[in-house]
Amino acid sequence: xxxxxxxxxxxxxxxxxxxxxxxxxxxxQNIQQKLKGFPNIRVKKTQGRMFVLLNGQDPDPIIEICKNxxxxxxxxxxxxxxxxxxEIKEAALYALQNSKAKTFKVAVRRADKKFPIGSQEMNxxxxxxxxxxTSGFTVDVHEPDVEIKVEIRNTGTYVTSDVIxxxxxxxxxxxxxxxxxxxxxxxxPVAGYLAMKRGVQVDAIHFHSPPYTSERAKQKVxxxxxxxxxxxxxINVHLVPFTKLQQExxxxxxxxxxxxxxxxxxxxxxxxxxxxxxxxxMTTGESLGQVASQTMESMNVINEVTNYPIIRPLVAMDKEExxxxxxxxxxxxxxxxxxxxxxxxxxxxxxxxNPTREKINHFESQADFSELMEEAIKEMTVIEVTDxxxxxxxxxxxxx
Amino acid sequence: MIYLxxxxxTKPHPSVLQSFQDASEKFFANPSSIHQxxxxxxRLLTRAREQxxxxxxxxxxxxxxxxxxxxxxxxxxxxxAFNYQQRGKHIITTEIEHPSVYETCKGLEKLGFEITxxxxxxxxxxxxxxxxxxxRDDTILISVMHVNNELGSIQPIEEIGKIAANYPKLFxxxxxxxxxxxxxxxxxxxxxDLCTFSGHKIHGLNGTGAMYVKKNTSLFPLLHGGGQELSLxxxxxxxxxxxxxxxxxxLHDEERREKYNxxxxxxxxxxxxxxxxxxVIMNSTLEGAPHIINISVPHLKPEVVIHQLSEYGxxxxxxxxxxxxxxxxxxxxxACGHDRDISATALRISLSYxxxxxxxxxxxxxxxxxxxQLSQ
Numbered sequence: 009x010x011x012x013x014x015x016x017x018x019x020x021x022x023x024x025x026x027x028x029x030x031x032x033x034x035x036x037q038n039i040q041q042k043l044k045g046f047p048n049i050r051v052k053k054t055q056g057r058m059f060v061l062l063n064g065q066d067p068d069p070i071i072e073i074c075k076n077x078x079x080x081x082x083x084x085x086x087x088x089x090x091x092x093x094x095e096i097k098e099a100a101l102y103a104l105q106n107s108k109a110k111t112f113k114v115a116v117r118r119a120d121k122k123f124p125i126g127s128q129e130m131n132x133x134x135x136x137x138x139x140x141x142t143s144g145f146t147v148d149v150h151e152p153d154v155e156i157k158v159e160i161r162n163t164g165t166y167v168t169s170d171v172i173x174x175x176x177x178x179x180x181x182x183x184x185x186x187x188x189x190x191x192x193x194x195x196x197p198v199a200g201y202l203a204m205k206r207g208v209q210v211d212a213i214h215f216h217s218p219p220y221t222s223e224r225a226k227q228k229v230x231x232x233x234x235x236x237x238x239x240x241x242x243i244n245v246h247l248v249p250f251t252k253l254q255q256e257x258x259x260x261x262x263x264x265x266x267x268x269x270x271x272x273x274x275x276x277x278x279x280x281x282x283x284x285x286x287x288x289x290m291t292t293g294e295s296l297g298q299v300a301s302q303t304m305e306s307m308n309v310i311n312e313v314t315n316y317p318i319i320r321p322l323v324a325m326d327k328e329e330x331x332x333x334x335x336x337x338x339x340x341x342x343x344x345x346x347x348x349x350x351x352x353x354x355x356x357x358x359x360x361x362n363p364t365r366e367k368i369n370h371f372e373s374q375a376d377f378s379e380l381m382e383e384a385i386k387e388m389t390v391i392e393v394t395d396x397x398x399x400x401x402x403x404x405x406x407x408x
Numbered sequence: 409m410i411y412l413x414x415x416x417x418t419k420p421h422p423s424v425l426q427s428f429q430d431a432s433e434k435f436f437a438n439p440s441s442i443h444q445x446x447x448x449x450x451r452l453l454t455r456a457r458e459q460x461x462x463x464x465x466x467x468x469x470x471x472x473x474x475x476x477x478x479x480x481x482x483x484x485x486x487x488x489a490f491n492y493q494q495r496g497k498h499i500i501t502t503e504i505e506h507p508s509v510y511e512t513c514k515g516l517e518k519l520g521f522e523i524t525x526x527x528x529x530x531x532x533x534x535x536x537x538x539x540x541x542x543x544r545d546d547t548i549l550i551s552v553m554h555v556n557n558e559l560g561s562i563q564p565i566e567e568i569g570k571i572a573a574n575y576p577k578l579f580x581x582x583x584x585x586x587x588x589x590x591x592x593x594x595x596x597x598x599x600x601d602l603c604t605f606s607g608h609k610i611h612g613l614n615g616t617g618a619m620y621v622k623k624n625t626s627l628f629p630l631l632h633g634g635g636q637e638l639s640l641x642x643x644x645x646x647x648x649x650x651x652x653x654x655x656x657x658x659l660h661d662e663e664r665r666e667k668y669n670x671x672x673x674x675x676x677x678x679x680x681x682x683x684x685x686x687x688v689i690m691n692s693t694l695e696g697a698p699h700i701i702n703i704s705v706p707h708l709k710p711e712v713v714i715h716q717l718s719e720y721g722x723x724x725x726x727x728x729x730x731x732x733x734x735x736x737x738x739x740x741x742x743a744c745g746h747d748r749d750i751s752a753t754a755l756r757i758s759l760s761y762x763x764x765x766x767x768x769x770x771x772x773x774x775x776x777x778x779x780x781q782l783s784q
Contacts, residue, residue, distance in 0.1 A: 222444070224442075404456075404651075407452065408459050
């Protein structure tokens, strides 16, 4: 006997009325996409449940992957047996013996009322069977380490034990797309992760300023995007050459306000990318009051240049909370690589924390960045970063 | 030429040499330099590290590049000893370790550390009971080799790891120089904190190797300096060496999949035919590693056998290459309880995936001839 199914629970999706089918299809496709490397398995939907049919495949690597798929609330290994009582007993015993628990309870659900034994009686029968055939386990009906769940359905009987927690959220792709302003710092990858958690497909945009910023700073952003693809299938990274614009801004705008104008230009370029790509919003890693550009005054002024929604998933978070998530999603170690990005390199000594729309519009009216903006958009390159190991284009493939 | 001294060193694989040369030419920059050449070198180093981590099924930041087995063993043992000496000064190892472990422990004794050398049975394997009894409150390290270099005996690493896991204050180091790619070892499932690997035993280059350092294991570094290799091993990275090691490991891993059964066949042929020769005593067992076979021919000086065989273009060794210059009995065989007749006349035949059955047959035929000649 061995586990032959993985049961996938998806709590929140079940609430989504008419859209439910769409959400479920998206989740199923996402799971299939992520498990492409396992040709033997099948992903199946039934009422209120999703199953991975293992067909002999080792479940451990599959569970590891599923733990990073948004929309999955929890997972359990399951055995499917018939309605034969002896088989059910054997499956329950296997489930308990392969659990890490010390205390257990049996919970039988008899969805198929044609099954002759009531669920209470089944609880007793199975509980007794488990106690007789094991040692070291005790029953605890109030706070058991594990519930041996037995669901008697008309298609068969499913037996599960340990519940493995998933990430929750909504399946990526179920809430349209956003353009993530990815700087290379700690915050923006976390913002992207949280956007994906709510089902949003993420594209990224990065502004780089060679020779002031290095190849490594660019690579860092690509590595960050690559790390985020663990939660989605692919991320298109739009790389915008920003050097000339930055130089022009520094020539035309008083020092203290360059940061604000620079952000406005970035947002304007990002909005253009959104328009061209049919993307409905932007996402940033801003958190209120963290640094000069992230005061309420700055947000007000920067936001003036677009009427696209700017999603700020970190707006109410403390730095410690952001760092904790960054560590959890493995972006932290990449983010702290010490390469300068375009925001840190031209940082004025004391950026204005209280710009006003009037002032900034006044300064901008004396300059014209539109031509350079067009040029930057024209010279923008897009790198498709996927969750696959692209061995073929690995520049070092021959050496290694 | 029939080369059967692969546990001393192996012949570098041609494409490993090619990688070393290409990496030296094209990526000569210092990976720590901030210019683009440095950036490319750093990326290559990262890729090499990732590839090794993937094959060993660990995390990339748990791989430290070293110059090989001796450095790795010194780094692990002294690194733990110096870093945790306030916690205790007791170390457990075995009587049959490679000199780079054994002598390191002897050296630490001079600095006030106390070492328990676990005995082995006739098959060259320690007893887990002995280990449990040896663990004390001030024990900071257990260092046990996976596969013995002279005999091929395999220590129960997984069981030792389970025991070690009950003592959160101590670290578990494994010398896997001989076992890498020949005898499976899951680092993560075996509770290993530190593990030593060497390049030149797997058709890589001398002076290359790596060390597995499990996350959150601190070591006092042997080499202080510019903070390379997570500050555990300073010194400008030997990028071409690291690349060549990554390549050697990948090729070796691929060869293992293809040729493991062939290796088993050669071993069992050698076992049967050598055991059947009059006057030859088999010191290895079939429970040992598939690539090391140790025999003794009492009354024949092993050096003479070696020299005579090399007249026929066949190369094997006495004891291990590292200790064979000392004209003495084998410490390892003596530890297994063999008398002088056997432990002073040992010969080692060590295979690699590149040997063939024909070579092994030719060796046995020639060996019989040589033994006959010399016995008269």
